[in-house]
Amino acid sequence: MPTNVTAEYLAAEEEYRNARTIPEKIRALEKMYSTVPKHKGTEKLRLQIKRRLAELRKELEKQRMLQKKGGGYSLSVKKEGAAQIVLVGMPNVGKSSLLKLLTGADVEVDNYQFTTVEPVPGMMDYGGIKIQLVEVPGLVEGAALGRGMGTQLLSVIRNADAVAIVVDLSNDPVRQMRILLREFERAGIKLNKRRPRVTIKRTPTGGIVINGQENIMGDIGEVMKMLREERIHSAEITVKEPVTLEDFADAIDDSLVWKRAIVIGNKGDVPGSKEGYEALLREYADKFPIIPISAKKRANIDRLREELYKLAGIIRVFTKSPGEEPAYPPIAMKKGATVIDVARRIHKEFAKNFRYARVWGKSVKFPGQRVGPDHVLEDGDIVEVHIRG
Numbered sequence: 352m353p354t355n356v357t358a359e360y361l362a363a364e365e366e367y368r369n370a371r372t373i374p375e376k377i378r379a380l381e382k383m384y385s386t387v388p389k390h391k392g393t394e395k396l397r398l399q400i401k402r403r404l405a406e407l408r409k410e411l412e413k414q415r416m417l418q419k420k421g422g423g424y425s426l427s428v429k430k431e432g433a434a435q436i437v438l439v440g441m442p443n444v445g446k447s448s449l450l451k452l453l454t455g456a457d458v459e460v461d462n463y464q465f466t467t468v469e470p471v472p473g474m475m476d477y478g479g480i481k482i483q484l485v486e487v488p489g490l491v492e493g494a495a496l497g498r499g500m501g502t503q504l505l506s507v508i509r510n511a512d513a514v515a516i517v518v519d520l521s522n523d524p525v526r527q528m529r530i531l532l533r534e535f536e537r538a539g540i541k542l543n544k545r546r547p548r549v550t551i552k553r554t555p556t557g558g559i560v561i562n563g564q565e566n567i568m569g570d571i572g573e574v575m576k577m578l579r580e581e582r583i584h585s586a587e588i589t590v591k592e593p594v595t596l597e598d599f600a601d602a603i604d605d606s607l608v609w610k611r612a613i614v615i616g617n618k619g620d621v622p623g624s625k626e627g628y629e630a631l632l633r634e635y636a637d638k639f640p641i642i643p644i645s646a647k648k649r650a651n652i653d654r655l656r657e658e659l660y661k662l663a664g665i666i667r668v669f670t671k672s673p674g675e676e677p678a679y680p681p682i683a684m685k686k687g688a689t690v691i692d693v694a695r696r697i698h699k700e701f702a703k704n705f706r707y708a709r710v711w712g713k714s715v716k717f718p719g720q721r722v723g724p725d726h727v728l729e730d731g732d733i734v735e736v737h738i739r740g
């Protein structure tokens with residue numbers, strides 16, 4: 352038992368011992384975690400709590416899967432278009448209004464909570480690229496612990512490519528963010544972070560080998576313990592950047608998902624929204640792009656469409672044949688796509704018989720530059736593939 356834990360911590364620990372259900376245990380552990388003083392001496396304790404929380408999250412997910420088999424239902428939405436972005440927020444913040452505005456989807460808008468009761472998709476056009484937006488019914492405190500279909504809703508979010516959080520700027524948006532972020536955390540959804548650069552390659556024999564061990568900022572004994580608990584007995588582990596023990600725990604936790612996210616501040620036309628926006632900026636500007644809008648007045652919607660497009664993580668590439676104009680619409684590729692990826696998309700013969708390509712646009716120094724198969728493309732580039740024979 353570490354010294355100097357607070358009375359609050361001890362009370363939370365007592366609550367944990369008395370907890371019977373998984374949600375009760377999770378709430379108690381969260382309290383323990385938030386009341387442990389943060390210093391070197393409590394590092395192991397914090398790690399233990401976090402690991403226990405991760406275990407409980409997996410158990411909750413398992414229960415949910417069993418319920419699903421037993422006749423419960425899932426709410427998944429089939430992906431269409433170049434990327435799927437979910438619109439998520441608390442009830443009545445204007446998610447449906449936005450969906451309607453951006454995609455023309457036929458969805459009910461009304462001034463009471465839970466107007467939308469299941470996920471609703473719509474298709475947004477951005478310069479010829481289709482991006483699917485999905486409104487997720489309002490999330491509430493406790494969603495990840497099973498309240499109001501919350502676990503099903505969060506699994507829709509886990510499946511999406513990216514997340515757009517919608518808040519009502521006129522109604523304490525910082526409080527809305529706190530509630531939502533806690534539910535994301537509980538559901539194992541990490542926003543605007545990336546998985547720590549730790550790779551684990553299981554090996555048949557040879558025990559644990561750690562490359563870059565100097566990057567682990569903490570007790571290596573704890574690392575070994577975590578690996579044993581995960582039943583990793585023989586593996587080559589490479590730590591490519593400095594990590595804390597908690598980062599390491601995240602890196603080996605395969606129940607976590609990592610998503611890019613933005614925050615949409617809606618109802619910017621309502622009195623009090625300016626103060627709400629400023630408070631939101633103070634708290635969250637370093638973690639999320641925050642876009643203030645008004646769905647009602649259609650204010651700042653072009654900027655929002657641009658931000659949603661950026662969030663989707665795709666680029667538009669125009670293809671052309673020699674001596675002809677570029678074809679429209681462009682094709683959507685993942686950021687980081689190369690010339691050979693484009694050739695493959697056109698036709699597999701194009702990839703097989705690839706000789707070189709000519710490229711116009713941001714990724715090249717001069718128009719029509721000749722490039723090889725591994726040349727990385729940028730948004731708006733024009734590609735002309737030349738093949739053998």
Ligand SMILES: Nc1nc2c(ncn2[C@@H]2O[C@H](COP(=O)(O)OP(=O)(O)OP(=O)(O)O)[C@@H](O)[C@H]2O)c(=O)[nH]1
Nearest residue numbers: 442443444445446447448461462465466467646647
């Ligand atoms: N003043 C103002 N009202 C808005 C704005 N956007 C939406 N509303 C109103 O807010 C209410 C809720 O809008 P919805 O689009 O149904 O909200 P929702 O988030 O989809 O609600 P649920 O599906 O119930 O969670 C409606 O009365 C809308 O007209 C806005 O920008 N400004």
Ligand SMILES: [Mg+2]
Nearest residue numbers: 446447466467
């Ligand atoms: Mg709605």
